[in-house]
Protein backbone atom coordinates (compact mmCIF):
# COMPACT_ATOMS: atom_id res chain seq x y z
CA UNK A 1 0.00 0.00 0.00
CA UNK A 2 1.30 3.43 -0.94
CA UNK A 3 1.68 6.49 1.30
CA UNK A 4 -1.62 8.31 1.89
CA UNK A 5 -2.62 11.14 -0.43
CA UNK A 6 -5.28 13.71 0.45
CA UNK A 7 -6.90 15.24 -2.60
CA UNK A 8 -9.16 18.19 -1.73
CA UNK A 9 -12.01 18.48 -4.24
CA UNK A 10 -12.13 22.06 -5.48
CA UNK A 11 -15.78 21.49 -6.41
CA UNK A 12 -16.38 22.88 -2.92
CA UNK A 13 -13.89 25.77 -3.28
CA UNK A 14 -14.96 29.38 -3.78
CA UNK A 15 -15.25 29.49 -7.59
CA UNK A 16 -14.98 33.28 -7.65
CA UNK A 17 -11.52 32.96 -6.02
CA UNK A 18 -10.54 29.57 -7.40
CA UNK A 19 -6.80 30.19 -7.74
CA UNK A 20 -6.41 31.59 -4.23
CA UNK A 21 -8.60 28.95 -2.62
CA UNK A 22 -6.74 26.13 -4.42
CA UNK A 23 -3.38 27.56 -3.33
CA UNK A 24 -4.71 27.87 0.23
CA UNK A 25 -5.81 24.24 0.44
CA UNK A 26 -2.45 23.06 -0.91
CA UNK A 27 -0.59 25.28 1.56
CA UNK A 28 -2.79 23.72 4.27
CA UNK A 29 -1.42 20.27 3.44
CA UNK A 30 -3.46 18.97 0.50
CA UNK A 31 -1.37 16.68 -1.72
CA UNK A 32 -3.31 16.66 -5.01
CA UNK A 33 -6.02 18.85 -6.49
CA UNK A 34 -9.16 16.81 -7.26
CA UNK A 35 -10.80 18.44 -10.31
CA UNK A 36 -14.42 17.39 -10.91
CA UNK A 37 -15.64 17.73 -14.48
CA UNK A 38 -19.45 17.47 -14.93
CA UNK A 39 -21.28 17.84 -18.24
CA UNK A 40 -25.04 17.97 -17.50
CA UNK A 41 -25.37 14.78 -19.54
CA UNK A 42 -23.54 11.95 -17.81
CA UNK A 43 -24.33 13.66 -14.48
CA UNK A 44 -26.94 16.32 -13.69
CA UNK A 45 -24.57 19.22 -13.01
CA UNK A 46 -22.13 21.41 -14.91
CA UNK A 47 -18.71 22.47 -13.65
CA UNK A 48 -15.33 23.22 -15.21
CA UNK A 49 -13.45 22.40 -18.40
CA UNK A 50 -9.85 22.35 -19.65
CA UNK A 51 -9.60 26.17 -19.76
CA UNK A 52 -10.12 26.37 -16.00
CA UNK A 53 -7.45 23.72 -15.42
CA UNK A 54 -5.05 25.61 -17.67
CA UNK A 55 -5.76 28.81 -15.74
CA UNK A 56 -4.86 27.08 -12.45
CA UNK A 57 -1.53 25.97 -13.91
CA UNK A 58 -0.92 29.52 -15.16
CA UNK A 59 -1.78 30.83 -11.69
CA UNK A 60 1.08 28.70 -10.31
CA UNK A 61 -0.48 25.44 -9.12
CA UNK A 62 2.26 22.81 -9.47
CA UNK A 63 0.68 19.99 -7.40
CA UNK A 64 -0.67 16.94 -9.25
CA UNK A 65 -4.11 17.65 -10.72
CA UNK A 66 -6.40 14.62 -10.46
CA UNK A 67 -9.10 15.05 -13.11
CA UNK A 68 -12.34 13.17 -12.45
CA UNK A 69 -14.28 13.11 -15.72
CA UNK A 70 -18.03 12.77 -15.26
CA UNK A 71 -18.65 13.31 -18.96
CA UNK A 72 -19.93 11.30 -21.89
CA UNK A 73 -18.39 10.74 -24.40
CA UNK A 74 -14.88 10.68 -22.90
CA UNK A 75 -12.50 10.30 -25.85
CA UNK A 76 -13.09 13.63 -27.55
CA UNK A 77 -12.40 15.76 -24.45
CA UNK A 78 -9.85 13.71 -22.44
CA UNK A 79 -6.75 14.77 -24.44
CA UNK A 80 -7.71 18.43 -23.96
CA UNK A 81 -7.29 18.00 -20.19
CA UNK A 82 -3.86 16.44 -20.77
CA UNK A 83 -2.84 19.45 -22.88
CA UNK A 84 -4.18 21.81 -20.21
CA UNK A 85 -1.88 20.27 -17.59
CA UNK A 86 -3.69 17.34 -15.97
CA UNK A 87 -1.53 14.76 -14.17
CA UNK A 88 -4.06 11.95 -13.94
CA UNK A 89 -7.36 11.49 -15.77
CA UNK A 90 -10.09 9.15 -14.50
CA UNK A 91 -13.30 8.22 -16.28
CA UNK A 92 -16.38 6.05 -15.73
CA UNK A 93 -16.52 2.82 -17.78
CA UNK A 94 -20.23 3.41 -18.60
CA UNK A 95 -19.28 6.69 -20.27
CA UNK A 96 -16.87 5.12 -22.76
CA UNK A 97 -17.75 2.78 -25.65
CA UNK A 98 -14.29 1.19 -25.54
CA UNK A 99 -12.74 1.27 -22.10
CA UNK A 100 -9.39 -0.22 -23.09
CA UNK A 101 -9.02 2.25 -25.96
CA UNK A 102 -9.80 5.22 -23.70
CA UNK A 103 -7.17 4.10 -21.16
CA UNK A 104 -4.64 3.97 -24.01
CA UNK A 105 -5.69 7.38 -25.26
CA UNK A 106 -5.14 8.93 -21.81
CA UNK A 107 -1.73 7.29 -21.36
CA UNK A 108 -0.65 8.24 -24.90
CA UNK A 109 -1.52 11.84 -24.06
CA UNK A 110 1.08 11.72 -21.26
CA UNK A 111 -1.22 11.35 -18.25
CA UNK A 112 -1.79 8.62 -15.72
CA UNK A 113 -5.13 6.83 -16.11
CA UNK A 114 -7.84 5.91 -13.64
CA UNK A 115 -11.18 4.11 -13.77
CA UNK A 116 -14.15 5.17 -11.60
CA UNK A 117 -16.90 2.92 -10.25
CA UNK A 118 -20.28 4.28 -9.16
CA UNK A 119 -21.96 2.76 -6.10
CA UNK A 120 -24.00 0.31 -8.24
CA UNK A 121 -21.42 -0.35 -10.97
CA UNK A 122 -19.81 -3.78 -10.97
CA UNK A 123 -16.03 -4.13 -10.87
CA UNK A 124 -16.03 -6.78 -13.63
CA UNK A 125 -13.95 -4.87 -16.18
CA UNK A 126 -11.07 -4.61 -13.67
CA UNK A 127 -10.30 -8.28 -14.41
CA UNK A 128 -9.15 -7.14 -17.84
CA UNK A 129 -7.66 -3.68 -17.35
CA UNK A 130 -6.34 -3.39 -13.78
CA UNK A 131 -2.72 -3.81 -14.89
CA UNK A 132 -3.08 -0.88 -17.32
CA UNK A 133 -4.35 1.53 -14.67
CA UNK A 134 -2.57 3.92 -12.31
CA UNK A 135 -5.61 4.37 -10.08
CA UNK A 136 -9.00 2.89 -9.25
CA UNK A 137 -11.57 5.32 -7.85
CA UNK A 138 -14.50 4.00 -5.82
CA UNK A 139 -17.45 6.39 -5.59
CA UNK A 140 -19.10 6.47 -2.17
CA UNK A 141 -21.90 8.77 -3.43
CA UNK A 142 -23.75 8.97 -6.73
CA UNK A 143 -21.71 11.43 -8.78
CA UNK A 144 -22.94 14.94 -9.53
CA UNK A 145 -22.81 16.93 -6.32
CA UNK A 146 -20.60 17.65 -3.35
CA UNK A 147 -21.87 17.43 0.21
CA UNK A 148 -23.66 14.06 -0.01
CA UNK A 149 -23.62 11.31 2.61
CA UNK A 150 -21.06 8.47 2.45
CA UNK A 151 -22.62 5.17 1.26
CA UNK A 152 -21.11 2.46 3.55
CA UNK A 153 -21.29 -0.31 0.93
CA UNK A 154 -18.27 1.38 -0.68
CA UNK A 155 -16.12 -0.10 2.10
CA UNK A 156 -16.71 -3.67 0.88
CA UNK A 157 -15.86 -2.57 -2.65
CA UNK A 158 -12.61 -1.02 -1.43
CA UNK A 159 -11.68 -4.29 0.30
CA UNK A 160 -12.31 -6.22 -2.93
CA UNK A 161 -10.19 -3.91 -5.07
CA UNK A 162 -7.42 -3.81 -2.44
CA UNK A 163 -7.30 -7.61 -2.58
CA UNK A 164 -7.08 -7.59 -6.39
CA UNK A 165 -4.26 -5.02 -6.40
CA UNK A 166 -2.28 -6.83 -3.71
CA UNK A 167 -2.78 -10.32 -5.18
CA UNK A 168 -1.40 -9.12 -8.49
CA UNK A 169 1.36 -7.11 -6.84
CA UNK A 170 0.42 -3.98 -8.78
CA UNK A 171 1.40 -0.38 -8.19
CA UNK A 172 -2.14 1.02 -8.47
CA UNK A 173 -3.59 3.68 -6.18
CA UNK A 174 -7.00 3.11 -4.60
CA UNK A 175 -9.01 6.30 -4.24
CA UNK A 176 -12.31 7.04 -2.50
CA UNK A 177 -14.61 9.95 -3.39
CA UNK A 178 -17.82 11.13 -1.76
CA UNK A 179 -18.83 12.03 1.78
CA UNK A 180 -15.33 11.53 3.20
CA UNK A 181 -14.63 13.30 6.51
CA UNK A 182 -12.34 13.04 9.56
CA UNK A 183 -14.87 10.74 11.29
CA UNK A 184 -15.09 8.05 8.61
CA UNK A 185 -11.66 8.32 6.96
CA UNK A 186 -10.07 5.89 9.44
CA UNK A 187 -12.50 3.10 8.47
CA UNK A 188 -11.99 3.98 4.79
CA UNK A 189 -8.20 3.64 5.16
CA UNK A 190 -8.65 0.35 7.02
CA UNK A 191 -10.72 -0.93 4.08
CA UNK A 192 -7.73 -0.35 1.80
CA UNK A 193 -7.93 3.15 0.32
CA UNK A 194 -4.67 5.13 0.05
CA UNK A 195 -5.98 8.21 -1.77
CA UNK A 196 -8.75 10.30 -0.23
CA UNK A 197 -10.90 12.92 -1.95
CA UNK A 198 -12.72 15.34 0.32
CA UNK A 199 -14.61 18.42 -0.76
CA UNK A 200 -17.17 19.83 1.66
CA UNK A 201 -15.40 18.44 4.75
CA UNK A 202 -12.25 20.45 3.98
CA UNK A 203 -13.65 23.57 2.32
CA UNK A 204 -16.48 23.76 4.85
CA UNK A 205 -13.98 23.83 7.74
CA UNK A 206 -12.86 27.13 9.25
CA UNK A 207 -9.27 25.88 9.32
CA UNK A 208 -8.28 23.80 6.26
CA UNK A 209 -4.93 22.81 7.82
CA UNK A 210 -6.52 21.55 11.04
CA UNK A 211 -9.09 19.53 9.09
CA UNK A 212 -6.45 17.93 6.84
CA UNK A 213 -4.25 17.21 9.87
CA UNK A 214 -7.20 15.53 11.63
CA UNK A 215 -7.74 13.37 8.54
CA UNK A 216 -4.07 12.35 8.44
CA UNK A 217 -4.15 11.42 12.12
CA UNK A 218 -7.25 9.27 11.65
CA UNK A 219 -5.63 7.52 8.65
CA UNK A 220 -2.47 6.76 10.66
CA UNK A 221 -4.38 5.48 13.69
Ligand code: DX5
Nearest residue numbers: 009143144146147179199200
Ligand atom coordinates in the same frame (compact mmCIF):
# COMPACT_ATOMS: atom_id res chain seq x y z
C1 DX5 B 1 -19.05 14.11 -6.61
C2 DX5 B 1 -17.60 14.46 -6.84
C3 DX5 B 1 -16.82 14.58 -5.60
C4 DX5 B 1 -17.26 15.69 -4.68
C5 DX5 B 1 -17.01 15.20 -3.30
O1 DX5 B 1 -19.64 13.77 -7.82
O2 DX5 B 1 -16.97 13.47 -7.65
O3 DX5 B 1 -15.42 14.70 -5.90
O4 DX5 B 1 -16.56 16.89 -4.85
O5 DX5 B 1 -17.53 16.13 -2.42
P1 DX5 B 1 -17.76 15.74 -0.89
O6 DX5 B 1 -16.44 15.44 -0.30
O7 DX5 B 1 -18.40 16.98 -0.33
O8 DX5 B 1 -18.69 14.54 -0.90
Ligand code: ZN
Nearest residue numbers: 036068177197
Ligand atom coordinates in the same frame (compact mmCIF):
# COMPACT_ATOMS: atom_id res chain seq x y z
ZN1 ZN C 1 -14.74 13.56 -7.83
